[in-house]
Amino acid sequence: MFDLRFIRTHPDLFDQGLQRRGLDPLSAVILEIDQRHRHALTEMQARQAALNTLAKTYSTVKATNGNLQELTQNIDQTKQDLKDYKHQADQTEQDLHRLLSEIPNLPADDCPDGADEADNLEIRRWGNLPSFDFTPKAHDDLGVALGLMDFERAIKLSGSRFVVLYGDLVRLERALAQFMLDIHTREFGYKEAYVPLMVNESVMFGTGQLPKFRDDQFQTNTGHWLIPTAEVALTNLVSGEILAEADLPLRYTAYTPCFRAEAGAAGRDTRGMIRQHQFSKVELVSITTPEQAVAEHERMTGAAETVLQRLGLAYKVLSLCTGDIGFQSEKTYDLEVWLPSQNTYREISSCSRCNTFQARRMNTRYRPVDGDGKTQFVHTLNGSGVAVGRALVAVMENYQQSDGSIAVPDALQPYMNGLKVIARKS
Known part of the structure; x- marks a missing residue:
C-alpha cells in the first residue's frame, strides 16, 4: 500500500516507479478519486454543521410558535445532501482502497531496470x-x-x-x-x-x-x-x-x-x-x-x-x-x-x-x-x-x-x- 500524501506530493516519482515496472501512470487517476473523496468529506462536514445550526433554529422557532414548514423542508434537504455525500465518500474510499491495494511496490533505486x-x-x-x-x-x-x-x-x-x-x-x-x-x-x-x-x-x-x-x-x-x-x-x-x-x-x-x-x-x-x-x-x-x-x-x-x-x-x-x-x-x-x-x-x-x-x-x-x-x-x-x-x-x-x-x-x-x-x- 502507498501513502496518499506521497502520491499527492510526488506524483511524478510515483509514476516513474510504475513505469520502471512496465506499468502505466496512475497518479492522475488516484488523485482524481482522492479529490472527489476529500470533496465529499468536506461537504459532509458542511452539511453536518448546517444541520446543527438548523436544529437550534428549529427549537427557537418552535418555541415561539413560528412557521416551521420552510425550515423543515430545509432540514430534510440538508439531511438528504448529507446522506448523498456520505455515499460518495464511502464509494470513493472503497475505490481508492481497491486501486491502491492492487498496485505493486515501487522498485528501489538500486533495483536494476529491465523487462523480464x-x-x-x-x-x-x-x-x-x-x-x-x-x-x-x-x-x-x-x-x-x-x-x-x-x-x-x-x-x-x-x-x-x-x-x-x-x-x-x-x-x-x-x-x-x-x-x-x-x-x-x-x-x-x-x-x-x-x-x-x-x-x-x-x-x-x-x-x-x-x-x-x-x-x-x-x-x-x-x-x-x-x-x-x-x-x-x-x-x-x-x-x-x-x-x-x-x-x-x-x-x-x-x-x-x-x-x-x-x-x-x-x-x-x-x-x-x-x-x-x-x-x-x-x-x-x-x-x-x-x-x-x-x-x-x-x-x-x-x-x-x-x-x-x-x-x-x-x-x-x-x-x-x-x-x-x-x-x-x-x-x-x-x-x-x-x-x-x-x-x-x-x-x-x-x-x-x-x-x-x-x-x-x-x-x-x-x-x-x-x-x-x-x-x-x-x-x-x-x-x-x-x-x-x-x-x-x-x-x-x-x-x-x-x-x-x-x-x-x-x-x-x-x-x-x-x-x-x-x-x-x-
Missing part, C-alpha cells in the same frame, strides 16, 4: 559444477527407480502436482529442514516459530497475496486461506502493533508446508517436484527500521547462501530486474542452484526487502528511541532459507552416483543417523 528475467543481473557464483562419467538423471527418474518417489499414487490421492515420498527420501527431506533451521537459529539468530497453516483474509491482505493473487491461493470452506509461504504468518505476527526500536530487528524462521494453486503456471514444470501445489520451505522474515533494512537484506541472503555452501551445491545470485521482482518487493535477490539434468540453474530461494509496503497494509509501526514520540512504519523482509523440496531435488541430482544411488552430503549425515548412501533396498 532475461534482464536480471548476476551478482556472483559459488561452487564448482559436478562432473559425471555418466549421463546424469533427473530427480524424478532417480526417485522412482529407487522406489522412494511415487507420482502415480499421488495422482490417485490428489491429482497432478503432488508427490508421495517414502523411506530414506522422507528422512532426507526432514534432515534438510532440520539442518537449515539449526543454521538459521544457532548461527543467524532467527527465532523459530510454529505457525498456523490456515490464516484469515486480513493476514493474506497484509503481506500482499490478496486481492490481486486470489486465483493463486487455496481457500477453505470456512473462509480460511492455506498459506502459500510461512512469510504470511510470520510477518503478520506483528500486525497492528507498535514496536520498540530497541527490539528491532525481529527475526523469525519457520518450517512449514506451503500451498499454491499455481494458476499462472499451466504447462510449466509439469514433471517432478519443481513446481507443486504442496511443498515445504524454511522461511526467513525480518522486521527492521529503515536504517537497518539494506544490511539486513544482505545478511538474510547470506544466511540462505550458507545453507547451499554447507551442502556443497553450486549456485548463483541474481538481482532481479524491475520487470521480474515480486508484487511486494522493492528489491529481490534470487539464489539459483545447479541442476545437472537440466544443465542450468533453477531458483531455490528469493530474498526480498519490501520497505513499508507490507507494514502499511498491516499497520505495523515502531517508536524511535530518539524522536518526538511519533511512530514510523517498520520495514519488512522475507526470504527462503531455502525451499526444502527444491533442495531435495538439488541434492539428489548433484549427489547421484552411476548405479542410481544418492550419496548423502557430509553436512546431512549426522541428521541421517550416519547414513552415507541412499540406495534401492531389495
Whole structure:
C-alpha cells in the first residue's frame, strides 16, 4: 500500500516507479478519486454543521410558535445532501482502497531496470559444477527407480502436482529442514516459530497475496486461506502493533508446508517436484527500521547462501530486474542452484526487502528511541532459507552416483543417523 500524501506530493516519482515496472501512470487517476473523496468529506462536514445550526433554529422557532414548514423542508434537504455525500465518500474510499491495494511496490533505486528475467543481473557464483562419467538423471527418474518417489499414487490421492515420498527420501527431506533451521537459529539468530497453516483474509491482505493473487491461493470452506509461504504468518505476527526500536530487528524462521494453486503456471514444470501445489520451505522474515533494512537484506541472503555452501551445491545470485521482482518487493535477490539434468540453474530461494509496503497494509509501526514520540512504519523482509523440496531435488541430482544411488552430503549425515548412501533396498 502507498501513502496518499506521497502520491499527492510526488506524483511524478510515483509514476516513474510504475513505469520502471512496465506499468502505466496512475497518479492522475488516484488523485482524481482522492479529490472527489476529500470533496465529499468536506461537504459532509458542511452539511453536518448546517444541520446543527438548523436544529437550534428549529427549537427557537418552535418555541415561539413560528412557521416551521420552510425550515423543515430545509432540514430534510440538508439531511438528504448529507446522506448523498456520505455515499460518495464511502464509494470513493472503497475505490481508492481497491486501486491502491492492487498496485505493486515501487522498485528501489538500486533495483536494476529491465523487462523480464532475461534482464536480471548476476551478482556472483559459488561452487564448482559436478562432473559425471555418466549421463546424469533427473530427480524424478532417480526417485522412482529407487522406489522412494511415487507420482502415480499421488495422482490417485490428489491429482497432478503432488508427490508421495517414502523411506530414506522422507528422512532426507526432514534432515534438510532440520539442518537449515539449526543454521538459521544457532548461527543467524532467527527465532523459530510454529505457525498456523490456515490464516484469515486480513493476514493474506497484509503481506500482499490478496486481492490481486486470489486465483493463486487455496481457500477453505470456512473462509480460511492455506498459506502459500510461512512469510504470511510470520510477518503478520506483528500486525497492528507498535514496536520498540530497541527490539528491532525481529527475526523469525519457520518450517512449514506451503500451498499454491499455481494458476499462472499451466504447462510449466509439469514433471517432478519443481513446481507443486504442496511443498515445504524454511522461511526467513525480518522486521527492521529503515536504517537497518539494506544490511539486513544482505545478511538474510547470506544466511540462505550458507545453507547451499554447507551442502556443497553450486549456485548463483541474481538481482532481479524491475520487470521480474515480486508484487511486494522493492528489491529481490534470487539464489539459483545447479541442476545437472537440466544443465542450468533453477531458483531455490528469493530474498526480498519490501520497505513499508507490507507494514502499511498491516499497520505495523515502531517508536524511535530518539524522536518526538511519533511512530514510523517498520520495514519488512522475507526470504527462503531455502525451499526444502527444491533442495531435495538439488541434492539428489548433484549427489547421484552411476548405479542410481544418492550419496548423502557430509553436512546431512549426522541428521541421517550416519547414513552415507541412499540406495534401492531389495
